[in-house]
Amino acid sequence: MAYYRKCIKAVIEQLSKFRPEKDSPEQFLEAESLVLQTLSPLKRAFILEVLSGCLEYQKLLKIVVDAFYVRDGQFCLWADYSLFEVICYLATFQLEELGFQLFCEIIKSQPPDKMRKFLGFFFNPLHLCSWIKDEWSLVYETAHVKENWIDPLMRWQPEVQELINELEAVSANRAHLTKAKAKVTEPKEFKLTAPRPRAIPVPEPVPVMAKPRPIPQSTYQLPKEQQLLEMTKRYNRWKAEELLLKANLEELRCAMPRSRGEPPKQGSKKKLRFQVPPRIRRTPKLTFYRPDNVPVKLNAAAILREGALYQRQVEKELQRVDKLVDGAGDFSEFLEWQKKMQAKDREEQLAVEECRRLQGKLSHEEAILARQNLVQENKQKAEQKKEETVELMQQYAERRLQEERSLKELVEQVIEAQKNVKVAQTKLLKGRRQAAQEVIEESRGLLERRAQEAKEQQRQRCALSSQLRAMETRPTRKGKLVDLTQIPGYGLEGEMSIVELRERLALLKETQQRTQEEKRDQIIQGKRARSQELQDTVERISLCRAAMGRAAALRWEEKKGAAAARGSQDKRVLELRRRIAEKAGERQGKAAALRVSAPRAARPKPRAQLEAQHWLELEQSRERRLQAVQREGPARRLEAA
Incomplete structure (x- = not known):
């Protein structure tokens, strides 16, 4: 029985360590298998098998154990939760394999009162066939639950009932023995010894170190x-x-205007070694001007992209002309008809948009009128509320005076009680002060003796350190002198002295510098060639832009003439404007009536006035923008395009 008690205890300990929100069952079992390697193979296999089964069927076990704590186990400890899970797993899944005899030994190795309660609750036929079966069927299929788990438990129910009767007899005998052996406790006096006073530790002196040598400045400087x-x-x-x-x-002066002055002459390409670069002098006066037509600065990719675009357009136009020469048809009549229909659709769309805008303005005016009506109703309600609040404040003031009187009486009683407490506290403080002074005098004597001993030790250490420094500062002879012009004579091929090696390195550096300058010249020549190509492309782009600008100006003139011909307005727009004017007049009349009826001090503008001013400013800005567009000529439109 002791063997099974130890096995079940080990399973319970490992199961209580598992945290489902943090640990995964596979990793937890691997870690526990490494921990249990010191046990025997049979014991280790039994513990791991039971632990893995409890983790796998934890949902089913939790249903039974939680219900047991709610119904029959109100007085059981929550520390035994894992024990009941293990017993439930063995009874449900391992009873056929273990056998009833071995199962009885495992049950008898545990506390009989707990096992009697749990087995009586779990093997109750009413519980097994009703709610346990229903709850387990929510997790697994009903047929599987009934065939594999519920039916075997019902078959073992008579044998388990006999085991429960035996556990009841054992618990009854134990209760009788404990009652017979009860003895009355006899009190004894405590043998207490007076504690020794705690010694105050003496602080150790801080050692005084010698001042080190300063770091030389050459450490922070480059050679x-x-x-x-x-x-x-x-x-x-x-x-x-x-x-x-x-x-x-x-x-590259393709996209920027040329400056008045000439560029400075290039200096001679002489090699200057170990010379300080000349200082950059600032010009005395700088003139800033703002040209009328500010050029757009383009990079190389943008220039090439735009040049290719214009080139494709020119090729497409040439192909169209070739097709017309060959006898292809012209779509000019169809395009004119298409333009007329598009203009008609555009007019209709503009009229619809204007109607929408005016409808929004009309709904805004109606909302302002509704808000004014609401303000009048709120004023009446506010006056009624003010009268009610005045009555409530009077009642609250009377209640407050009564509470203050009762609080004053309580404060006087508390002050009298505190006076008696202060007298006792002063007596206790005097006794404690005398004891503290005696302890302080004793600690002072100990501190003086300890300080003298520390000074003596410090003096001896200083003497030893000075002797060691004197030994370290003795002059020592360093290595021999080296002749840089002498060949080492190791017998290697191509052996040379350090001076010769330095000269060869200097020649190699000169050759490398010469090759770098040649490469630099080649790069500059290539850049000049590319810049010339870009300049030619920019000239072609400027010609294409001018042609497209002229075409855009002609189209704008045509559009403007067509817009002037269409001067009539839609009837829906005129009707909406008339209704808006009527609503605005009604709103202003109500606002004036409100101001006359309730004059007050200067207040900020209401939200309705601010919104009306906002709509007025928006309408004025639209009119100004339309006038500015009409005044601008086709040249301005050409620049924008």
Whole structure:
């Protein structure tokens, strides 16, 4: 029985560690198998099998155990929750494999009173055939639940009932024995010893270290050779940027106007080594002007893209002319008819949009009238509320005076009680102060003795450290001198001295610098060729733009003439405007009546006036915009296109 008690205890401990919201069953079982490697193979296999089964059928087990705690187990501990899950799993899924004899031994190894209650609840035929079957059928199929779990439990019910009777007899015998052996407790005095006073620890002295040597400034500075190399790199970079800038100013002037002054002459391409770059001088006066036609600055990709577009348009126009020469038909009449129909549709659409706008304005005026009516009703309700609040405030003031009187009486009683407490506190504080002074005097003597011992130890340490530093500062002879012009003589092929190696490296650097300058010249020439191609493309683009601008101006003139010919307005628009004017007059009359009926101090504008002003400003801005568009000529439209 002790063997099975240990196995069940191990299963309960591992099962209580499992957290379904954080852990997964597979990873949890792998981790626990590594933990249980020290046990015997049979015991380990039994524990893992029961633990995996409880995790797999946890939903079914939880249904039974939760119902047990609600109905028959109100006085059971929640710490035994995992124990009841394990017993429920063994009875439902492992009773056939274990056998009834082994199952009885496992049950008897546990507390009999708990097992009697749980088995009597679980093997009750009324529970098994009613709600347990229904709840399990929600998780699994009804036929599977009845054939595999409910029917076997009903077959084992008579044997389990006999086991429950045995557990009741055992619990009754234990209760009788505990009642017979009860003894009356005899009180004994405590043997207490006076505690020793706690010693105050003496703080350890902070060791005084010698001041270290300062770090030399050469640590934070670069060597002279590296500084010269950096200066040379900056000068060469500046020189290359200046050359590229001059080349761009000379060649790429396609999209920007030319400046009045001439570009400065290029300097000679001499190699300058280890020279400081000249300072950039600022011009004394800078003139800023704003040209009428600001050019659009395009990059190379945009220029090539626009040139290709115009080239395709020209090719398409040439193909159309060739087809007309060959005898193809012309769609000019159809296009004119199409333009007329589109203009007619556009007029109808504009009329519909104007009607919508005016309908919105009309609904806005009607909303303002409704809001004014609501304001009048709210004023009447507010006056009634004010009268009611005045009565409530008077009642509240009377109630408040009564509460303040009762609170004053309570405060006087509390003050008298606090006076007696303060006298006792002063006596207790005096006794504690005397005891604290005695402890402080004793601690001072201990601190003085400890400080003297620490000073002596510190003096000895300082003497030892000074001796060690003196030994470290003895002069030592360093390595021998090296001749840089001497060949080492290791017998290697192509062996040379350090001086010769440096000279060869300098020659190699000169050749590399020469090749870099040649490559730079080639790159500049290629850029000049590309810039010339871009300039030619920009000239073609400007010609195409001028032609398209003239065509757009002609179309605008035609459209303007057609718009002037259509001067009539729609009847629906006129009717809506008339209704809006009537509503606006009615609204203004009501607003004036409200102002006369209830004069008050200066208040901010109501929301209705602000919205009316907003609509008026919007209408004025639209009219100004239309007048500006009519005043502008075709040239302005051409620039916008």
